[in-house]
Amino acid sequence: MTAEQIQGLERFYRGNLMNSLTGFKSLSLLGSVDSDGLPNLAVFTQIFHIGADPPLVGVLFRPAAPGMHSLANVKQTGCFTLNHVPLGSEEKAHWTSARWTESEFAAVGFTPEYLPGFPAPFVAECPVRMGLCTAEIIPIPLNGTTLVVGRVEHIFFPEDCREADGFVNLAEAGIMAGTGLDGYARVSEIRRFTYARPGLRPQPLGSGPGADG
Amino acid sequence: MTAEQIQGLERFYRGNLMNSLTGFKSLSLLGSVDSDGLPNLAVFTQIFHIGADPPLVGVLFRPAAPGMHSLANVKQTGCFTLNHVPLGSEEKAHWTSARWTESEFAAVGFTPEYLPGFPAPFVAECPVRMGLCTAEIIPIPLNGTTLVVGRVEHIFFPEDCREADGFVNLAEAGIMAGTGLDGYARVSEIRRFTYARPGLRPQPLGSGPGADG
Numbered sequence: 001m002t003a004e005q006i007q008g009l010e011r012f013y014r015g016n017l018m019n020s021l022t023g024f025k026s027l028s029l030l031g032s033v034d035s036d037g038l039p040n041l042a043v044f045t046q047i048f049h050i051g052a053d054p055p056l057v058g059v060l061f062r063p064a065a066p067g068m069h070s071l072a073n074v075k076q077t078g079c080f081t082l083n084h085v086p087l088g089s090e091e092k093a094h095w096t097s098a099r100w101t102e103s104e105f106a107a108v109g110f111t112p113e114y115l116p117g118f119p120a121p122f123v124a125e126c127p128v129r130m131g132l133c134t135a136e137i138i139p140i141p142l143n144g145t146t147l148v149v150g151r152v153e154h155i156f157f158p159e160d161c162r163e164a165d166g167f168v169n170l171a172e173a174g175i176m177a178g179t180g181l182d183g184y185a186r187v188s189e190i191r192r193f194t195y196a197r198p199g200l201r202p203q204p205l206g207s208g209p210g211a212d213g
Numbered sequence: 214m215t216a217e218q219i220q221g222l223e224r225f226y227r228g229n230l231m232n233s234l235t236g237f238k239s240l241s242l243l244g245s246v247d248s249d250g251l252p253n254l255a256v257f258t259q260i261f262h263i264g265a266d267p268p269l270v271g272v273l274f275r276p277a278a279p280g281m282h283s284l285a286n287v288k289q290t291g292c293f294t295l296n297h298v299p300l301g302s303e304e305k306a307h308w309t310s311a312r313w314t315e316s317e318f319a320a321v322g323f324t325p326e327y328l329p330g331f332p333a334p335f336v337a338e339c340p341v342r343m344g345l346c347t348a349e350i351i352p353i354p355l356n357g358t359t360l361v362v363g364r365v366e367h368i369f370f371p372e373d374c375r376e377a378d379g380f381v382n383l384a385e386a387g388i389m390a391g392t393g394l395d396g397y398a399r400v401s402e403i404r405r406f407t408y409a410r411p412g413l414r415p416q417p418l419g420s421g422p423g424a425d426g
Binding site for chain 2: 013057136143151
């Protein structure tokens, strides 16, 4: 299908198609708070690793619309949390995307959790989560989206899912992947490989089901 | 774990930890070509949806290092392809990350495929793929990475994985997710939900295993 054919598609059909074709995504609840202390929670999938030294994470925000508070909160308070959605919480996570007038925590049934000195709420039900401070805000004029680069200040994960070299097995932690605008994917198995070198086939790494060498 | 503790970790340990904590990722082979016509292929995970109208996709490139040609090629020719990694191709996909002096296509055993008038090579073994032209290049000075925004020019996917509303089921297409620096994840099941509204629990959508309403 060409650009011209894509452009000719009905709007919602095109949205579903293009959102699913970019591949699987992170799937996180973004916790934030406004300057009056009202907590907000919204499901996000456009999250990506920018660097490990310093630890930086990027989040792409859609153009602001009525009822969307996350970006305004991040700009006001300079911090937010990312809480990866675990298996079994996908329905509630999806429900946060409704245009609630009250806080999504109470509305859909997630529990806010706070760290001293860090205003944005974490989600108690999510075993893998991070707290971030805004390091840079980059507008993307092409379509009105905004890239927020966050500096990682706090991380939490189940210790028994961490492998000896620092890798955290998100499948063992029960974390889901996102796909499209409304898809929640179960990950059943992770294979890792050794550092790749020319002329030497990569070998399985770690203790997962794919590891035989 | 706090920012200070993360900063104190050994470099490779921190890289594994931070790369895995951002959640599951797209997993694609980025095809490009230099001005002499030499094709290049490299595995990428920092790929995200920027918009559907016009269709825009973002790819984050790490700071250039010897033996890395993808970003230079994209800047030279203004185009590239993204080819999602299917189950069974993960070992070859990983092997493209070695510092080959020859083209990765021949070295690891993928087949380049060309469209008339579009110089960047597609990967014949990948059922879901897209061809893009560079729309904007955004340097991220914080750590020397580069965000390339690509305009989608061509898309290919298996028709029998496309649902009636345009959603393409990547699990049915056998597409994998990425995790961390060297993890390849099998997705076993996708649940979709109806458009979220306050006061009305989201209902299962589509024909997948989660659909009962």
